Amino acid sequence: xxxxxxxxxxxxxxxxxxxxxxxxxxxxxxxxxxxxxxxxxxxxxxxxxxxxxxxxxxxxxxxxxxxxxxxxxxxxxxxxxxxxxxxxxxxxxxxxxxxxxxxxxxxxxxxxxxxxxxxxxxxxxxxxxxxxxxxxxxxxxxxxxxxxxxxxxxxxxxxxxxxxxxxxxxxxxxxxxxxxxxxxxxxxxxxxxxxxxxxxxxxxxxxxxxxxxxxxxxxxxxxxxxxxxxxxxxxxxxxxxxxxxxxxxxxxxxxxxxxxxxxxxxxxxxxxxxxxxxxxxxxxxxxxxxxxxxxxxxxxxxxxxxxxxxxxxxxxxxxxxxxxxxxxxxxxxxxxxxxxxxxxxxxxxxxxxxxxxxxxxxxxxxxxxxxxxxxxxxxxxxxxxxxxxxxxxxxxxxxxxxxxxxxxxxxxxxxxxxxxxxxxxxxxxxxxxxxxxxxxxxxxxxxxxxxxxxxxxxxxxxxxxxxxxxxxxxxxxxxxxxxxxxxxxxxxxxx
Numbered sequence: 001x002x003x004x005x006x007x008x009x010x011x012x013x014x015x016x017x018x019x020x021x022x023x024x025x026x027x028x029x030x031x032x033x034x035x036x037x038x039x040x041x042x043x044x045x046x047x048x049x050x051x052x053x054x055x056x057x058x059x060x061x062x063x064x065x066x067x068x069x070x071x072x073x074x075x076x077x078x079x080x081x082x083x084x085x086x087x088x089x090x091x092x093x094x095x096x097x098x099x100x101x102x103x104x105x106x107x108x109x110x111x112x113x114x115x116x117x118x119x120x121x122x123x124x125x126x127x128x129x130x131x132x133x134x135x136x137x138x139x140x141x142x143x144x145x146x147x148x149x150x151x152x153x154x155x156x157x158x159x160x161x162x163x164x165x166x167x168x169x170x171x172x173x174x175x176x177x178x179x180x181x182x183x184x185x186x187x188x189x190x191x192x193x194x195x196x197x198x199x200x201x202x203x204x205x206x207x208x209x210x211x212x213x214x215x216x217x218x219x220x221x222x223x224x225x226x227x228x229x230x231x232x233x234x235x236x237x238x239x240x241x242x243x244x245x246x247x248x249x250x251x252x253x254x255x256x257x258x259x260x261x262x263x264x265x266x267x268x269x270x271x272x273x274x275x276x277x278x279x280x281x282x283x284x285x286x287x288x289x290x291x292x293x294x295x296x297x298x299x300x301x302x303x304x305x306x307x308x309x310x311x312x313x314x315x316x317x318x319x320x321x322x323x324x325x326x327x328x329x330x331x332x333x334x335x336x337x338x339x340x341x342x343x344x345x346x347x348x349x350x351x352x353x354x355x356x357x358x359x360x361x362x363x364x365x366x367x368x369x370x371x372x373x374x375x376x377x378x379x380x381x382x383x384x385x386x387x388x389x390x391x392x393x394x395x396x397x398x399x400x401x402x403x404x405x406x407x408x409x410x411x412x413x414x415x416x417x418x419x420x421x422x423x424x425x426x427x428x429x430x431x432x433x434x435x436x437x438x439x440x441x442x443x444x445x446x447x448x449x450x451x452x453x454x455x456x457x458x459x460x461x462x463x464x465x466x467x468x469x470x471x472x473x474x475x476x477x478x479x480x481x482x483x484x485x486x487x488x489x490x491x492x493x494x495x
């Protein structure tokens with residue numbers, strides 16, 4: 001397994017050349033991981049028919065010869081690329097279904113890659129637990145992100161007359177707002193009184209300093225029941241200080257949950273050691289499981305106990321065991337009781353007891369394929385490369401190139417400039433009116449990035465498959481696109 005060690009890159013004139021970027025790629029100890037992914041070609045991004053693609057297999061199973069240059073894909077913060085082995089994993093699942101039918105739930109094939117379907121989650125836990133820094137019993141692969149947040153808040157948000165507020169960020173992903181507000185309304189609380197929003201204290205900044213977050217916690221500590229924040233803010237790319245914020249809020253009697261959609265597979269996490277109460281994430285961004293694939297959740301071991309009554313709990317199983325109240329389903333029940341068809345819920349210990357229905361085996365198969373790629377490296381090595389690669393991208397974008405003037409640059413960085421305070425993403429704020437033109441120019445030249453209106457482009461070099469040449473290509477085309485739109489705007493204004 002490679003360990004990432006790479007000397008600091010040069011910041012001299014030579015660093016702005018494609019040859020220099022290629023030399024960094026040649027030194028990259030993790031460069032072979034790129035071969036694990038299918039990178040669309042430029043032609044693929046423009047085709048209107050699957051049959052015309054140079055990338056996919058034909059319906060008869062024949063693999064086409066790939067033609068054309070690979071596109072520059074820097075959008076893993078929105079949807080990760082497809083691992084090459086996903087197709088093999090899915091085909092084995094389909095073959096198992098075809099030859100075994102319902103017995104695929106119970107019978108393991110000697111040449112299969114995973115357990116029978118009823119136990120398949122156990123194959124995902126070892127690698128997933130390493131990625132999030134948890135005990136295997138503390139995680140469950142289940143549902144999707146917002147559904148999991150609802151399930152977790154149903155258990156962990158227990159408002160009282162004294163403590164009833166929820167603290168979130170003002171620019172949280174809209175779905176998080178919807179989920180939190182609906183949870184308040186279910187408890188007959190109105191968000192105007194019970195929702196506390198964190199907004200950047202500086203007028204021209206998108207960032208939430210840790211000191212500011214802690215001050216808001218202090219201001220509302222006695223009346224707050226829950227703090228729910230993102231590990232990485234989707235818009236700015238800011239990485240929050242999860243251990244410091246968690247400990248500070250818990251010391252004041254506040255339950256702490258994290259939305260890790262942009263953090264899982266992006267930065268190392270230690271959810272167990274950080275004593276996080278609960279967390280949820282999706283597996284289709286940096287985790288490369290496929291669009292809308294099954295998500296995951298974390299429940300700290302102290303909340304997963306079913307051996308003694310939980311204080312305040314009025315829910316007791318037929319064994320006389322108490323457990324944290326939750327929205328229950330049969331896949332969270334004890335396996336031996338699952339098919340007795342009884343009406344009394346007997347929970348599994350740990351996060352598994354929060355599951356509802358049997359998981360989509362197709363989804364789990366796709367996630368398992370990606371996890372097998374993660375198994376070839378470590379989050380520490382991926383983070384080391386990510387810091388180096390993202391810093392190189394920032395250098396190309398913001399350090400002065402001979403002949404360029406920084407004051408003429410029509411974009412700025414709204415992501416923290418301190419590397420340890422961000423993930424892989426750089427969010428670039430364009431001058432008003434530029435976004436549509438620049439985005440169209442990028443796409444026309446095979447560059448895939450993400451936009452957030454009205455004026456932000458999010459660029460995310462994922463260390464599993466992106467390289468330094470990707471950063472160089474993006475910067476070159478992006479700067480040329482900015483120059484074109486400025487010339488067009490100046491022409492319209494008569495300058």
